[in-house]
Amino acid sequence: MSLPKKMKDHAAKHAEATVPHPEAARKQAAQGKLLARERVTAILDRDSFHEYDLFVEHKCSDFGMAKKQLPGDGVITGTGTILGHPVAIFAQDFTVAGGSLGLAHARKITKIMDHAIKLGIPLIGINDSGGARIQEGVNSLAGYGEIFYRNTLASGVIPQISIILGPCAGGAVYSPALTDFVFVVDNISKMFITGPEVIKTVLGEEISMEDLGGARVQAEMTGNAHFYAQSEAECFEQVKRLVTYIPWNNRKKADAFSVIPSRSEVSLESIIPAESNKPYDVRDVIKAVCDGSDFMEVQALWAANIVVGFARMDGRTVGMIANQPAVLAGVLDVDSSDKAARFIRFCDAFNIPLVTFVDLPGYLPGIDQEHAGVIRHGAKLLYAYSEATVPKITVILRKAYGGGYIAMCSRHLGADFVFAWPCAEIAVMGPEGAANIIFKGEIAAAADPEAFRKEKVKEYTEKFASPYVAAANGHVDAVIAPHQTRDFLLHALEISEEKQELRPQRKHGVPPF
Amino acid sequence: MTQSATHSMTHPVTHPSKPLRQSIALNGTVYETALTKKYARRKPYVPKDPSRLTAIIPGLILDLLVKPGDEVRSGQGLLVLEAMKMQNHIAAHDAGTIKAIHVSPGETVAKGQLLVEFQ
Numbered sequence: 259m260s261l262p263k264k265m266k267d268h269a270a271k272h273a274e275a276t277v278p279h280p281e282a283a284r285k286q287a288a289q290g291k292l293l294a295r296e297r298v299t300a301i302l303d304r305d306s307f308h309e310y311d312l313f314v315e316h317k318c319s320d321f322g323m324a325k326k327q328l329p330g331d332g333v334i335t336g337t338g339t340i341l342g343h344p345v346a347i348f349a350q351d352f353t354v355a356g357g358s359l360g361l362a363h364a365r366k367i368t369k370i371m372d373h374a375i376k377l378g379i380p381l382i383g384i385n386d387s388g389g390a391r392i393q394e395g396v397n398s399l400a401g402y403g404e405i406f407y408r409n410t411l412a413s414g415v416i417p418q419i420s421i422i423l424g425p426c427a428g429g430a431v432y433s434p435a436l437t438d439f440v441f442v443v444d445n446i447s448k449m450f451i452t453g454p455e456v457i458k459t460v461l462g463e464e465i466s467m468e469d470l471g472g473a474r475v476q477a478e479m480t481g482n483a484h485f486y487a488q489s490e491a492e493c494f495e496q497v498k499r500l501v502t503y504i505p506w507n508n509r510k511k512a513d514a515f516s517v518i519p520s521r522s523e524v525s526l527e528s529i530i531p532a533e534s535n536k537p538y539d540v541r542d543v544i545k546a547v548c549d550g551s552d553f554m555e556v557q558a559l560w561a562a563n564i565v566v567g568f569a570r571m572d573g574r575t576v577g578m579i580a581n582q583p584a585v586l587a588g589v590l591d592v593d594s595s596d597k598a599a600r601f602i603r604f605c606d607a608f609n610i611p612l613v614t615f616v617d618l619p620g621y622l623p624g625i626d627q628e629h630a631g632v633i634r635h636g637a638k639l640l641y642a643y644s645e646a647t648v649p650k651i652t653v654i655l656r657k658a659y660g661g662g663y664i665a666m667c668s669r670h671l672g673a674d675f676v677f678a679w680p681c682a683e684i685a686v687m688g689p690e691g692a693a694n695i696i697f698k699g700e701i702a703a704a705a706d707p708e709a710f711r712k713e714k715v716k717e718y719t720e721k722f723a724s725p726y727v728a729a730a731n732g733h734v735d736a737v738i739a740p741h742q743t744r745d746f747l748l749h750a751l752e753i754s755e756e757k758q759e760l761r762p763q764r765k766h767g768v769p770p771f
Numbered sequence: 772m773t774q775s776a777t778h779s780m781t782h783p784v785t786h787p788s789k790p791l792r793q794s795i796a797l798n799g800t801v802y803e804t805a806l807t808k809k810y811a812r813r814k815p816y817v818p819k820d821p822s823r824l825t826a827i828i829p830g831l832i833l834d835l836l837v838k839p840g841d842e843v844r845s846g847q848g849l850l851v852l853e854a855m856k857m858q859n860h861i862a863a864h865d866a867g868t869i870k871a872i873h874v875s876p877g878e879t880v881a882k883g884q885l886l887v888e889f890q
Contacts, residue, residue, distance in 0.1 A: 459796070537859060586828055586855070588857075619855045688856055690856075
């Protein structure tokens with residue numbers, strides 16, 4: 259073959275492998291879905307995608323597979339950049355054999371995963387697959403297992419992002435579950451272990467795919483998804499934004515972005531209502547404190563009684579955790595503990611300092627909570643905060659009672675700095691409950707029990723429902739006016755930049771999960 | 772993984788002798804299984820009815836912010852429910868019209884109790 263012919267032949271081979279089957283492409287579009295290749299180019303910087311393993315072929319010869327040519331074996335893999343940040347990416351192609359996963363398909367994915375781990379760059383996976391390629395039998399299962407294994411090895415080494423843009427069911431859904439962030443899109447994403455058909459067979463109950471494991475369900479009810487979007491385009495913007503907040507790998511810090519001035523802080527004083535039993539949106543506090551009021555909330559729709567997400571302070575990424583008084587009074591419960599603990603562990607693994615805003619009445623009482631194992635789940639939060647060695651800074655805004663006070667990154671769990679606003683109430687329990695217990699006998703014996711009780715509540719409130727007892731004991735480092743918050747945080751973060759905390763060596767801890 | 776496997780409908784069979792048993796045909800194989808009491812007593816799945824707002828937490832109704840016939844926007848406060856030392860503002864999940872309000876100020880409500888019905 260002459261050289262010009264070789265070149266021409268290459269162009270033809272390339273086109274054959276990359277141009278989708280028109281009928282399959284039409285079907286994909288009819289579902290409101292982009293093609294795999296379009297998705298990759300939409301996420302990555304223009305012309306930055308470099309594809310590998312385009313000519314990989316499957317080796318299956320059973321069930322008539324020998325004659326079947328599957329371009330790229332149904333998955334596109336490569337590397338590129340997002341706003342200049344390098345990433346490894348794979349995208350399953352539903353137009354090729356339903357994006358089904360065979361051994362060659364899986365090996366393409368594990369190869370790009372191995373690259374990402376070695377090179378220390380984030381991994382982005384786009385899932386759109388009917389599931390295992392049944393013709394390949396156990397080899398297909400082997401493929402899944404090899405992916406899960408690498409997801410686990412990569413955990414805490416490189417950030418892993420999963421984008422669910424189609425069905426992702428059965429065993430396949432465990433790969434996203436092992437990654438750090440899962441993105442879903444309304445009407446497109448479907449995630450479940452056993453589908454509606456099996457549920458109908460085994461349980462006799464009918465449920466639609468959307469109600470069982472659609473995007474909204476995963477983002478709002480199960481907490482399996484971290485980011486929810488109305489369209490693929492919106493989803494890709496979210497992915498790009500997230501990538502700017504996180505580092506390439508666990509040996510680096512996230513890139514700093516130029517400082518945008520914070521919103522005027524005078525408003526901080528006015529966010530918190532005068533009465534301690536009135537709710538407010540704690541995200542207003544976060545936005546008033548961080549650079550440019552720019553806050554990227556994670557798992558915004560699930561367990562909204564705690565708020566977690568990324569923001570910047572002086573350009574540097576910070577992980578924000580805050581009780582949300584506007585939802586369920588900001589209590590800790592099974593889901594909110596789980597949500598915050600996972601976020602804290604991500605931040606700690608990737609050198610992102612933690613800033614915690616505290617305003618909670620405590621753990622949610624309830625039979626359902628106790629029976630759902632709130633002890634074990636609540637302990638995850640204590641574990642995650644205690645285990646974290648990144649800079650940990652806590653601001654007590656208002657209520658910090660009982661076990662909730664300890665759990666929310668108190669000095670006792672290793673906070674580097676604890677600040678409290680003058681309206682903070684730090685005590686073992688609320689004044690009402692405390693007075694009722696301490697003065698039980700005296701209240702019963704008093705001439706006017708109700709008046710006596712009220713007096714004792716007032717006494718307890720004045721003595722303990724303040725930050726000054728905690729400050730007198732050094733549990734709080736400084737009582738600060740709300741408008742000083744940003745300044746204190748910026749300074750604390752700056753001087754903690756080189757923080758090192760050495761712990762006894764161990765293989766790994768045994769957290770309560 | 773794939774959802775293309777074939778299943779056949781099942782029918783719980785109550786044998787004269789306990790325990791409760793059920794046969795399940797999955798991919799052409801029929802499995803016999805004993806049902807635990809807990810399973811037999813389980814509450815079947817009921818889709819959430821968006822026209823019914825129920826209490827997410829037990830507490831005391833302090834104030835009603837709307838009345839039947841009112842049109843509300845998504846996120847608008849409907850009532851104030853005091854619980855966990857907090858006057859929780861319970862907001863509308865979606866826009867709609869209030870059909871009925873089933874509680875009044877001063878009333879103590881249990882978790883899951885019906886508060887407001889939408890049209």
